[in-house]
Every structure is written in C-alpha cells, then in structure tokens.
Amino acid sequence: METGEELLRVEHVSKSFGAVVALADVNMRLWPGEVLGIIGDNGAGKSTLIKIICGFHRPDGGRIVLEGREVQFNSPADARAAGIETVYQDLALINDLNVFHNMFLKREKVKRLFGVIPLLDDGAMRRTTEEYLRQMKVNIPTVDAPVNFLSGGQRQAVAVARSLYHRPKILILDEPLAAMGAKEARMILDLLLDMKRTREVSIILIAHNYLQVFEVCDRINWVAQGRILIDRRTADASVEEIMNLVISEYRGEVV
Amino acid sequence: MTNAGTTTSARLSPVRSLLYRREAGIIAVAVILVLLFQTFNDQFLSLDNILVILELAAEIVIVAVGEVMLMVMAEIDLSVGQVFALAPFVMYFAHQAGIPLAGGIALGLAAGGLVGLVNGLMTVRLALPSFIATLGMLYAVNGLNLIISNGYPVLTPRAGLLNLVMGAGKLSPFLWALAVVVVFVVVLNKTTFGLHTLSIGSNPVGSREVGINVDRVKITNFVLVSLLGALIGIIEAFRITSIDPLAGGTEIMLQGIAAAVIGGTALTGGSGTIVGAGIGSIVIAALSDGLTLLGFNAFFFDMVLGIAILVAMVLNVQIVSLRKRR
Numbered sequence: 001m002e003t004g005e006e007l008l009r010v011e012h013v014s015k016s017f018g019a020v021v022a023l024a025d026v027n028m029r030l031w032p033g034e035v036l037g038i039i040g041d042n043g044a045g046k047s048t049l050i051k052i053i054c055g056f057h058r059p060d061g062g063r064i065v066l067e068g069r070e071v072q073f074n075s076p077a078d079a080r081a082a083g084i085e086t087v088y089q090d091l092a093l094i095n096d097l098n099v100f101h102n103m104f105l106k107r108e109k110v111k112r113l114f115g116v117i118p119l120l121d122d123g124a125m126r127r128t129t130e131e132y133l134r135q136m137k138v139n140i141p142t143v144d145a146p147v148n149f150l151s152g153g154q155r156q157a158v159a160v161a162r163s164l165y166h167r168p169k170i171l172i173l174d175e176p177l178a179a180m181g182a183k184e185a186r187m188i189l190d191l192l193l194d195m196k197r198t199r200e201v202s203i204i205l206i207a208h209n210y211l212q213v214f215e216v217c218d219r220i221n222w223v224a225q226g227r228i229l230i231d232r233r234t235a236d237a238s239v240e241e242i243m244n245l246v247i248s249e250y251r252g253e254v255v
Numbered sequence: 256m257t258n259a260g261t262t263t264s265a266r267l268s269p270v271r272s273l274l275y276r277r278e279a280g281i282i283a284v285a286v287i288l289v290l291l292f293q294t295f296n297d298q299f300l301s302l303d304n305i306l307v308i309l310e311l312a313a314e315i316v317i318v319a320v321g322e323v324m325l326m327v328m329a330e331i332d333l334s335v336g337q338v339f340a341l342a343p344f345v346m347y348f349a350h351q352a353g354i355p356l357a358g359g360i361a362l363g364l365a366a367g368g369l370v371g372l373v374n375g376l377m378t379v380r381l382a383l384p385s386f387i388a389t390l391g392m393l394y395a396v397n398g399l400n401l402i403i404s405n406g407y408p409v410l411t412p413r414a415g416l417l418n419l420v421m422g423a424g425k426l427s428p429f430l431w432a433l434a435v436v437v438v439f440v441v442v443l444n445k446t447t448f449g450l451h452t453l454s455i456g457s458n459p460v461g462s463r464e465v466g467i468n469v470d471r472v473k474i475t476n477f478v479l480v481s482l483l484g485a486l487i488g489i490i491e492a493f494r495i496t497s498i499d500p501l502a503g504g505t506e507i508m509l510q511g512i513a514a515a516v517i518g519g520t521a522l523t524g525g526s527g528t529i530v531g532a533g534i535g536s537i538v539i540a541a542l543s544d545g546l547t548l549l550g551f552n553a554f555f556f557d558m559v560l561g562i563a564i565l566v567a568m569v570l571n572v573q574i575v576s577l578r579k580r581r
Contacts, residue, residue, distance in 0.1 A: 077466045092464040096457035096525035101450060106465045108447045119445045 005068060007032045007202050008053070008170060013062035014226075015048055022048040024226035026062070030170065033199030035192070037217035037234075038206045045226045046206050050172055053204070054086040055079030067169075083169035087159045087176060095148035099140065100129035102147055103162050136161050137194065153184030157191055164201065171195075172204045177212055185212065192216045214239045222246055278531040280570045281518050284563075285538050292545035299545060306425070310494075311540035312533075313432035317487040318511030319518070319532040320439045321480030326515055327443070328456040328473060329524030330385040332374060334392035335484035335511065338367045339503025340400045342485030343492035347409055356414040360421065360489055367485025368478050370396060375477030379470045385477075393505070404500040411492045422493030431490055432533075435483065440529045452476060456524030513560060514539055517567040538563070 010028040014021075023045045030036050040046050051057045053064065055073030063070050066082060073079045076086070093102050101108075104125045111121040129143050138157045140150055147155055156176055163171055173192075177185045193216055195201060207213045213220060214234055220242060222230035230245050292299040318335055325332055346363035350356055370392060377388035411418075422428055443449035451472050454462045463469050484503070492498045516522075517538060518531025542563070543556050 076464060080466070088464060092458075092461040094454045094458045094461055094525075097450070097454055101454075105450070105454060105462075106467055108450065110447065118447070119441070120447065120450060122445075 009065040013059045035203045037213035037220045040223035044223045085163035085168035086172040099143040100125045103129045153187045296548045308540045309429045312536040313428040316536035319514035321483040322515045323527045324476045327527035332480045333389040336503040336508035337396035338484035339488035342367045342488040343498040350412040367481045371478035371481025375474030400500040408499040422490035436533045
C-alpha cells in the first residue's frame with residue numbers, strides 16, 4: 001500500500017484542553033485505499049486525533065496535508081466537503097427518522113411542485129436507498145421504518161453506508177464495533193472487508209479489539225500519551241508481536 | 256446482513272402502517288365521541304351545530320399547529336395566548352394612526368413574529384429553557400396588552416370585505432384553520448425544513464453533526480408559532496368584532512397544547528402530527544359543545560378534558576411500546 005504519495009499526512013499536530021495535553025506531537029500517514037487501524041487506551045488521544053482530522057477540533061500546532069496540499073478545517077462540513085466522512089461512535093443517525101431520510105439528511109433529494117415549491121422527493125430517496133443498500137449487501141427489513149427499530153449492527157451498517165454514499169476519499173470509523181455482539185461485529189467486519197477489496201476509499205478505523213483490527217487493517221498505529229508510539233504493517237507483524245510491543249511500551253522499555 | 260439477494264424493499268403491511276400512524280388513537284376517540292353525543296342528542300350532527308364546533312376548533316387548531324412544530328423539537332411556547340391579544344391591538348392602533356387596515360394586519364402579524372423571534376433567541380442564544388423564556392414572555396406581553404389598552408376592550412375597525420375574509424365571514428375562521436393545517440402538514444412532512452425540525456427533536460447533536468443549522472431552524476419555528484398566534488388573534492377580533500386585552504390568554508394556549516397532545520404529539524421531541532392536532536382540536540371543541548348540549552356545565556368540560564389528556568398520553572406510550580415489540 002505504501003507506494004506513491006500519501007493521501008493524508010498529519011504532521012507534528014498538538015492539542016491541549018486547558019492544562020491537559022491530549023496530543024503532544026502526532027505524525028500519521030495514510031495512503032490511498034489503505035485501511036489504517038488506530039488503537040490505544042481511553043484517554044490516549046485517539047478521539048482527539050480523529051476530531052482534528054474530521055474538522056471538529058482545530059489543532060494548536062502542526063499541520064494536516066491532504067493530497068499534497070495543506071488544509072485547515074473550521075468545521076466538520078469543511079472536512080466533509082474535502083472528502084473526509086466520519087461515522088461517530090454515538091452514531092449520528094436520527095432515531096425517529098426512517099432509513100432513507102437518515103441516508104439523505106441535509107442532502108435531501110427535492111422535487112418542485114408547480115416548478116416552484118421545493119418538496120422532499122421521498123420516492124426517489126426511498127428507491128435510491130434500497131438500491132444502494134442492496135449493492136452494499138446491507139440487508140434491513142424496510143427502509144420505511146424509523147432507525148430505532150433496527151438492531152445495533154444494522155444501524156451501524158446504515159451509518160457506514162450513508163457515509164460512503166457520497167464517495168469520500170477517507171472514511172473514519174470511531175469504534176464501530178464497540179458494544180456489539182459477536183455476530184453483529186462480524187457483519188460490520190465483513191462490510192469493511194468488502195470495502196477494502198475495492199480499495200476505493202481509505203479507512204481509518206478506531207478500535208479496542210486487537211484481533212479485529214488486525215483482521216481488517218493494512219497498518220496499525222498505537223497511540224499513547226498523545227503520540228503515535230507504534231506504527232507497523234500487519235503484513236510484517238503478528239498480533240502477538242504488536243501486543244508484546246504495546247506491553248513493553250507500558251513497562252517503559254525502549255522499543 | 257451480508258447475505259445478498261434478500262429484499263430490503265418490503266413495505267409495511269396495512270395493519271402495521273396503521274400502528275405507525277400516530278393519529279390512529281385520536282381518530283377512534285373522535286368517532287366514539289361523535290356517536291355518543293349524537294345518540295344522546297340528535298341535534299349534535301345538525302349543520303348548525305357542526306358549524307359551531309368547527310368555529311371553536313378553528314381557534315384551537317391554529318395555536319395547536321404552532322405548538323406541534325415546537326413540541327416536535329421538545330420546545331414549547333407559553334406566550335402564544337398573549338400574542339393572540341397583542342396582534343389585534345397593534346392592528347387597531349395602527350389603524351387609529353391612519354394606516355390602512357391591511358397594513359395594520361401586517362403590523363399586528365409582525366409584532367407577533369417579533370415576540371417569537373425574542374422567544375427563539377432567548378432559547379437558542381441564551382440557552383434558557385423555552386418553558387421559562389416563554390413563561391416570562393407570557394407575563395410581559397400580558398402586562399403590555401393591559402397597559403396599551405388600559406384594560407378596556409375596543410371595537411374592531413371595519414373595512415367591509417377585508418373583515419369578511421379575515422374572520423367575520425361565517426366560514427372564514429374554519430377556512431383559515433383548514434389552510435393552516437394543509438400548509439403545515441406539507442411543511443412538517445414534505446419539506447427539508449420539516450425534516451430538519453423532526454431531526455433536531457430526535458437528536459440535536461446528530462443533527463448538528465450532519466450540518467443542520469439547529470439554531471436557525473429553532474428560531475424560525477418560534478417565529479412561526481407566534482405568527483400563528485397573531486393570525487388567529489386577528490381572525491377572532493374580526494369574528495367577535497371587539498378586541499379584548501384578555502382574549503386568548505392561557506386558556507387558548509393550554510387548549511392548543513392539549514389538542515396537540517391528544518392528537519399524538521408528545522413533548523419528548525422527534526415525532527408529531529399536524530393532522531392529529533387538527534383532530535384533537537375538533538375533539539376538544541366537540542367535547543365542549545357536546546357536554547353543553549347534554550346540559551353539563553363547564554366544570555365537567557375541564558374534568559373530561561383533563562382525563563382525555565391523560566388517556567391520550569397513556570395510549571401514546573403504549574402504542575409506541577407495542578410498535579417496538581412488533
């Protein structure tokens with residue numbers, strides 16, 4: 001994967017909240033089509049790093065380079081416009097809205113009554129959503145039901161599908177497997193493996209479970225104390241090696 | 256999930272889609288009420304009495320529609336009943352100052368909209384709960400109404416046809432109410448603005464994350480409910496031919512909220528129905544009228560309405576859990 005120019009470079013990025021240093025000095029690279037896993041303890045800085053990349057926070061120092069050009073995001077909308085989509089941990093789905101309204105929220109398809117009055121084109125949104133979810137092999141009972149009638153895994157799949165619909169360059173998944181049963185997690189992992197096969201989008205996957213990360217990722221970054229301390233390709237390492245590296249880091253040994 | 260070929264296009268069965276309709280309960284209640292009243296007094300469904308009920312309902316529903324737009328976002332406006340009285344006074348004083356009546360109506364509506372704007376700004380920018388912000392506004396505007404009127408009612412100005420259109424005509428209040436219901440059914444269910452309103456009520460954080468301008472949508476809805484309050488205040492001024500500083504008030508505001516609740520809109524946000532509020536308004540009007548026809552006094556109306564609100568809430572909660580169980 002690591003050939004040609006990086007899609008995304010995070011260079012010497014730092015971020016503090018008051019006296020708390022969330023990110024000390026982060027350097028991260030992402031190549032086109034790559035699946036990058038980011039692991040680390042709670043409070044290590046994973047979430048802050050992600051929120052800077054997706055435009056939620058602005059870094060105190062350092063820079064972000066997307067396709068060779070330095071970018072500054074003032075809001076998640078800026079990042080989205082630049083091709084960076086994020087599926088948040090708390091799922092930005094709207095529980096009381098149906099699946100196709102969620103799919104198109106803030107990007108609604110509109111038809112004009114009498115050529116003037118803009119009304120929602122529910123028919124078109126429903127058809128497109130059904131067709132698209134079928135392509136993605138995401139199977140849900142009906143797109144007419146509010147999303148709170150779906151299971152956790154189905155909701156996560158809809159959230160991922162929604163983020164992919166507008167063909168982002170980078171898809172960030174913030175702990176998509178958290179609080180999910182084995183069967184549901186498998187479903188999402190399969191979805192990720194499907195996406196990985198096409199290599200049309202680069203994925204940053206934040207997770208806790210080393211085995212799951214190892215299965216789908218090309219490369220793994222371990223974040224601790226506001227830095228990326230381990231950067232290894234999964235092809236060159238085993239899960240045990242990475243876990244040992246992490247353990248030795250914890251013991252304060254030099255890697 | 257990943258097994259291909261299975262359909263995602265299954266539409267809801269008729270029975271299930273009925274359960275998805277929040278209006279189901281209120282329609283049943285309305286039908287039972289009508290049958291009951293008609294059984295005990297065959298004048299209930301006479302044309303004259305139906306017109307009386309629709310006139311009563313028209314007043315309630317215009318307020319109820321506005322409250323639905325707010326309750327869908329888990330907000331509320333307690334001051335709408337005072338805007339009801341303020342708007343026709345602004346119209347009256349503008350007319351006294353030599354402005355044509357149509358201009359006075361516009362100024363009355365604008366005054367209402369301004370109150371809504373302040374309500375919205377206090378809720379959104381100053382982060383006051385709308386219950387408190389509009390409670391303060393309720394008293395402030397009530398005081399203002401009493402000050403500018405010295406506490407006395409005045410006669411509604413006359414301008415012929417305009418009076419008929421704006422409320423003096425027999426069917427005018429009902430037609431205005433019908434128009435408001437139709438417009439807001441479309442606004443809430445068929446426009447991006449309505450979708451964003453529902454979205455904010457269901458998940459404000461998620462709505463912000465997808466880029467919805469939450470503050471603007473909220474403020475707009477506060478302005479809308481006040482505009483509707485001003486509109487019905489003006490319509491009633493033309494219908495009754497006098498302008499009373501104590502017209503509307505908490506009574507109409509609470510009946511509007513009651514109609515919304517009975518119709519199937521909870522205060523929790525995320526869902527609501529304009530049609531339900533319309534039927535809820537008719538149920539309240541029919542209750543008031545029917546109980547009077549049967550010889551009960553107004554005390555019974557309050558008690559029955561109170562029980563109806565509680566039963567409606569219990570039914571709503573039960574229907575939601577029934578739907579979840581599938």
